[in-house]
Amino acid sequence: MAVAASFRLLGTILLLAIAGRCCSQEMDHIQLGRIADTIDNLTRGVQAIASGVMKMFALMATDHLVCEGGWFRLRSSCYFISEDTSTWEESRQKCIALNSDLVKITHDDEYNFLRDLAKGHHTYIGLSDIQEEGTYRWVADGTIHQIVESWWRKGQPNNYNGGEDCVHYRSSNDGLNDIGCDTKVRYICEKPAHLGWNFASVLDEGTPTEK
Incomplete structure (x- = not known):
């Protein structure tokens, strides 16, 4: 038990x-x-x-972010419009000498800003179909441009007479247009803005307002 x-x-x-x-x-x-x-x-x-x-x-x-004198800022980029005229390739080399490249347009705000900047002048941008006819590439990075019809002059690009491989902005707010690359017009360069602590505006009177 x-x-x-x-x-x-x-x-x-x-x-x-x-x-x-x-x-x-x-x-x-x-x-x-x-x-x-x-x-x-x-x-x-x-x-x-x-x-x-x-x-x-x-x-x-x-x-x-600031730009040096003579350059105009939109967001994080600085833009320079020339007073001299050059062929498309000469224009690009002049931009490179300024530590920049021919402008690449990526959005409507930038297009409108550059349209105002170029007002009254034919100006080269960094777009061409030199490598392959009908395929437009941005020279700054080689990316293909998906044509935005509202940016272009009506009926353009048309490769008139088979000899128009470079793109410029036509004066009078007329839009983008393809022309012969040996045509001499003004040009717009683009490069990144840099940090600075002087809060003075880098824009001259009568130029587009920075955004």
Whole structure:
């Protein structure tokens, strides 16, 4: 009887130990889940703060971007319009000598800005189909230009007489047009703006307003 009672007591102790262990494991899972949720929330919070800080610095950087005298800024780029006239290739070499390249247009705001900058003058841009007829590429990086009809003069580009491989902006707000690359007109160069802490405007009176 004593032995049987002892076995019963031992069994009871084991059952209580197992039950306690199960309960402890359940509590561990609950606590671990709470800790994981807390870490996840903290991670999202840190990411949100980091994103906000990056945006703030980006805005600050844009506010302090400047261009040297004679160049005009739109966002993070500086633009120069020549007073002399050159062929398309000569124009490009002159831009390169200024640590820039013939302008690449990427969005409507930039097109409108350059249209105002070039008003009254035929001006080369960095676009041609010299490499392959009908495939227009930006010389600055070789990317293919997807024709935006609103940028072009009506009926252009048309490769008139089979000899028009370079693109310029026609005066009188007439739009882009393909012409012979040996034609001498003005040109527009583009390069990145740089950080500066002089808050004076780099634009002369009567030029497009920086954006």
